[in-house]
Each structure stands twice: as structure tokens, then as C-alpha cells.
Amino acid sequence: MPPTLKAAIYCRVSTDDQEREGTSLQTQQAACEEYCQRKGYNVTHRFIEAYSGLTLDRPKLRDLQGKARSHDFDVIVIYCLDRMTRNPTHGVILGEDFTRLGIKLEAVTETIESSELGKLISYVKGYASNLEAERIKERTMRGKMAHVKAGKLPQGTGIGVYGYQWNKDTGRRTIIEHEAKTVLRIFADVIAGKSVNSIALSLNKDEIPTKSGSLWFPLTVRRIALNSTYAGLTYYGQTKRVGKNKVIAQPKENWVLLPDVTPPIITQEMFNKAQEAIKNRHEVRPLKQNAAYLLTGFMRCPKCGSTIGGTMLSGKYRYYQCRGSKPTATRAKICDAGYIKADEIEENVWYRLISVATEPLKMDGINTTEDDSTNLLPILDKQIKELRVKLKAYPQKEKNLYGLLTHEQVTSEYVLEAVSKLKERLAEDEQQLKGLVETRKRIGASAQIALSSEQKNSLVLEKLFEATTIEDRRRWLQAMRVKIIAQPGSFKMMCFYDAKIDYADFLENPDADLESGDPMPDVNQPVYADYAKSVKDLVTIERTSGCAWSYEGDSIPFQRTLRPA
DSSP states (O other): OOOOOEEEEEEEEOTTGGGSTTOSHHHHHHHHHHHHHHHTOEEEEEEEEEOOTTOSOOHHHHHHHHHHHTTOOSEEEESSHHHHOSOHHHHHHHHHHHHHTTOEEEESSSOOOOSHHHHHHHHHHHHHHHHHHHHHHHHHHHHHHHHHHTTOOOOOOSSOOTTEEEETTTTEEEEOHHHHHHHHHHHHHHHTTOOHHHHHHHHHHTTOOOTTSOOOOHHHHHHHHTOGGGGTOOEEOSEEEETTTEEEEOOGGGOEEOTTSSOOSSOHHHHHHHHHHHHHHHHHSOOOOGGGOTTTTTEEOTTTOOBEEEEEETTTEEEEEEGGGSOOSSSOOOOOOOOEEHHHHHHHHHHHHHHHHHHHHHSTTOOOOOOGGGGGHHHHHHHHHHHHHHHHTHHHHHHHHHHGGGSTTSOHHHHHHHHHHHHHHHHHHHHHHHHHHHHHHHHHHHHTOOSOHHHHHHHHHHHHHHOOSHHHHHHHHHHTTOEEEEETTEEEEEEEEETTSOHHHHHHOTTOOOOOSSOOOOTTSOSOOOEEOOSTTOOEEEEEETTEEEEEOOOEEOOSSOOOO
16 A cells, blocks of 8 residues: 655645635635645645736745745645646746755646646646736736725835724724824924934833834834824825835825825924924034044954944044943943044054055065966957857747747647747756856956056055045055954954955945955954964964965054154
């Protein structure tokens, strides 16, 4: 007697499907259970979800795929093909994956063949399901616009607007009293001149939950304070959803005002005062710019690991402070690190950078000569161009093959086999192109080193000494990948120098990207044993390749008087 096959049942509905007779989750599952019982399958897994069939990014479908890869069952049972997916391309992908894993896919209401012809039938049915999904989407949009014309709010999905509850029958919002009190409190605090951060802190301290039950963030408070809905103004069409998660703002002329849909919690006068208060606060206290602090974004605290940023004391003294030393709206203070004088550490770090850069530039062995392989560049360029032209022709070739199905003399088996071979050649050509492009990039990078080592290094040092503005120096810190661990009185620095990078060009063209010839080295795991000792207070300059050097120094105290090395 053959062993009993283990089965997994997958059922899916969208929101619209639930309202249609015959496609509810209960109906699907009951039919699948009865089918498995009739076939003698042992049902070991059930995956039930309400999600759109136009996407593969579904929680239960991901779980199903994971269990399939673990071979937890032998067969997957669905009600019909469009329960698995409405996208024909996705249908082919899923079918091939399950076949590769040795798992059968069976439908209660349809026969799914594992032959090539069966795959073609599934593809056609999937295409029809996709058209039906698009028609459903179109009908849904027409229904929404009918609601708008009737003066109703055509939505009710999602968590909703804080302070309100949406009534599906009337298409209007009703006020939730305890949330409305919080809305009034937020607007009153904004008008009183309080910051959104302090308001969020206050709400969290009083243990007032958001609509989702989470903590208040400053951005959440700000969104409420800027939302005209609370003054009774409701617009449809302010945003448009593209895909699953992307939302795009729409022009104001496309908005549709829906009167009497949302009862006001605040007056229009109160809303206007709040907007004025936000505007005035922004003008009086503009956001800090990184340009005012050389090392913002490059430093971390050795105590808690938080970033260290610039701050101003008494309105005139520049300091750096660990971000963990102050509470935020969602966490308490986590660090007791002190202030670091900005002028002092900026001066020390900059001259230390010059000292570090000077050492490898003096050493032998950095010189890189142009390789004979650069003569291959014209040949590679020609091959790359020819391959790209060839790849562009593949879609039309595939279309032509499918067009042969209209001829009685041509069988579907022949067409599918030809398409399969065509895709194999496409994959081979794509892989070949990728290899050629990577080879071209490596050889091209070597060819860029046209200046002699002495000329280039001299130019780099010259540019380093010429960098006097904060903007220019921050560009150098970025280019040399500086990382700093700092505390009051001392700091530890790591940086990286790569002779293959044209640093001078990088400074002249701020929008250019750095093209490094070598990866950022891990100084804790040296891959080369060729070390060079620098001056006594510089611990190690490590040679990571023929033209790249990294530096990691001990924690050193600030020096009052500095001179570049």
C-alpha cells in the first residue's frame, strides 16, 4: 500500500471576493478539505489569508513557499488557479518552483496538468484572471467616484484618522470623544509654542496611546497639527497609491472637497493659529545644518555607541554631544557622556588626517603602471555593444514564436520547447555580458591611473592643505571614509586611502561618485603582512593592496598646538 501523501491547503480571498457567493474562505477551505479526504491525503498544513492576488508579497504565501522548500508536504491543494495568483507571470514562477521541489499543485475545480501543454493552458487562464482583476479594479474605482459624487468618503480601510471612526453605511466620520480630547490638547500645545518633541514626550508620559496603541513620535504629532481634517475639511484625491506601499501626492487642483463628511474637532481659527505657530517656530529656530559642524555623521560614542552631533550652548559655544545623553519622545536618556569642544576636536582630527595621509604617500610600492591589458578595451567595447544589440532582439523573437500557435501545422509542444531554448540562450548571453562589463570596469579603472604616483600624491597633499572650508573638509572625510570614536579629551580615528581614486577630481566635481579599486579593509583581519610604521603616535598604516592603505590609531589625547605633518 503506497504511503499517504501529506497535503497543504492554500485559500485566499481579496476584500471584494469575500462579498461574493462561492469564493469565501469558508467555502474554499471546506471544498479543499473534502477534496483531500476523497483523495486520501493527510492535511498537515493550512494557509488561509485575505490578500490581493496581484502580488507575490503575501504573508501566508511566503510561509507556504518556505514550508515547500523544507519539503514538509507532497501536494498543494487550492480551490482554483486564481486563488493562488491572478498574475500570469507569477503563476508560471510559482508552478515552476513547486515542480522543481517535487511538489504537485492540484485544484478542486480544475485539472492542472504538469505537461508543457498544461502549463500553456495555465498561463492563458492566468492571463484571463489578470484581466478580470483589472476589471474589478476599474469597477472599484467607479464605485469610489460614485461615493464622492454622493458626498460620501469612499474608503474605510486602514487604521483611520486619529479622533474619528468611519461609518461604512453613511460614508461619514464620527468623533471618538477620548481621542478628540487628545487632538484638542495637541493643537492647544502647538499654539502655546511647544515643540512637537515636547508634546510627544508629554503624551507618552501620560500613557496616552496612539490609534495603533504605540508610542507618540514627533512626526505623528506634527502630522496631526498640519491636518485640516480636524477643522472639518475633507478632501478626496489628495494622494494616489502606486503599487502596494508607494503613495504619491496629487496636485491640489485634483482634490475634491467633501462637505459634511467630517465633523470638526477644532475651529478653523484654531487650526490657522496652529499653522502660524508652526511657521513662526520654524523661522525662529531653523534646523541645524551639518555644515556648521565638521564631524557630524563621522563620530560615535564609545560608551553607548550612539552618534555624536553638534550642539550650541548659551547660543554661542560650539560643542559635540552624544545623542544618547538626551531623552527622546520614545526612550529615556541612555548615556552620561560629557560635552566635547568642537573647535578642539575638529582641529585635532583634521591635522591627524593630514599626518596619516602623508605617510603612505611617501612610501614606495604605491606606484601603479598601466597594464598591457588596456589594449583590450576597444575589443571589449565592441563585444559589449554587439551583445546588447543581440539581447534587445530576444523579446521580439519570443513573441514571434508564440505567434506560430495560430498555424495549424505548428504544435504547442514545438513552440514551448523553442521558447525554452531561446530563454536558455538569453540567460547565457546575459551572463556573458555581465562578465564582459565587469572585466571592462576593472581594466578601465587601471587605465585611469595616468599620472605618476609622485604627481598624484603631490596633488592630493596640495588639495588637503587647501581645504579650509567646512564643506571641503567634510568632502575629504567622506572620501577617506573617516570613522571616529570620541569622548571629552581624546579620540580614536580610522581612515582609508586608495591611490586608484582621483581625489582631486572628486573635490572639483562634488556630484561625482567615488570609484574605489579596493574594498574597505577590515583592520581587525589583515589580509596582507606588509606593514609600515608611521610616526610614534600613529599605530598602524596597513597595506591592503598595491595602492590602498588603511589607518587605525590608538586613542590619543587632544593637543593644544598642532602642526601638519
